[in-house]
Amino acid sequence: MTRTWILPTLFALCGLLVATGLFLGGSRGEAAALLLMFVLLAAMHSSLVFPRSIDAREAQRRSEVDGRPIVYWRPGCKYCLRLRIRLGRRARQLHWVNIWQDPEAAAVVRSANDGNETVPTVVVAGRPHTNPAPPWVREQLASSE
Known part of the structure; x- marks a missing residue:
């Protein structure tokens, strides 16, 4: 922490x-x-500046229920900040997981990125996407509603 x-x-x-x-x-x-x-x-x-983080298991559970994407992030990451700012108020609709607070989340990110903790990693329908464009994430959020 x-x-x-x-x-x-x-x-x-x-x-x-x-x-x-x-x-x-x-x-x-x-x-x-x-x-x-x-x-x-x-x-x-x-x-x-980020919505309240939850742990990886809770994010996966919620995502299975509501279909919303999961964003794995960490403080100080300029790409995470860019995604957060460009999503605006819609960012609160995503499930945010801080990989520095949850070792299980860091393991999920490493498994999706060849052992690297590259963030933001956005998981949509069980498929990870590393550093996606904010408009694409907005589209995924719209399709999950």
């Missing part, structure tokens, strides 16, 4: 250090703007 917060924490700490230096140097406006930028970067790379 702590691995999930390493990158956001580093962004926040770096921003704080740089902003403190600028503030002490007299550039208060610049310090505030830079600190805000680093805090936004930290938030974007945290788990906070």
Whole structure:
């Protein structure tokens, strides 16, 4: 669980250090703007922008019932963030599984990607798709409704 917060924490700490230096140097406006930028970067790379994760077994169970795709992801992944942002509100309709919180989920991703933990891996009807285009995922979601 702590691995999930390493990158956001580093962004926040770096921003704080740089902003403190600028503030002490007299550039208060610049310090505030830079600190805000680093805090936004930290938030974007945290788990906070993603829908609540569930474990792999629960995601598979729910997907079998409602037919919705499963997205295996991890914090700090720019492709996962791109998928999340491009899906907008529809992202909440998918089943999200953080591979850093669930070893079983990481094993599912490795088995689908020749031993690599390549994310996002989207499973639709039991078939994995590595880093699919957001419009394609949107289509899969629409066909599962």
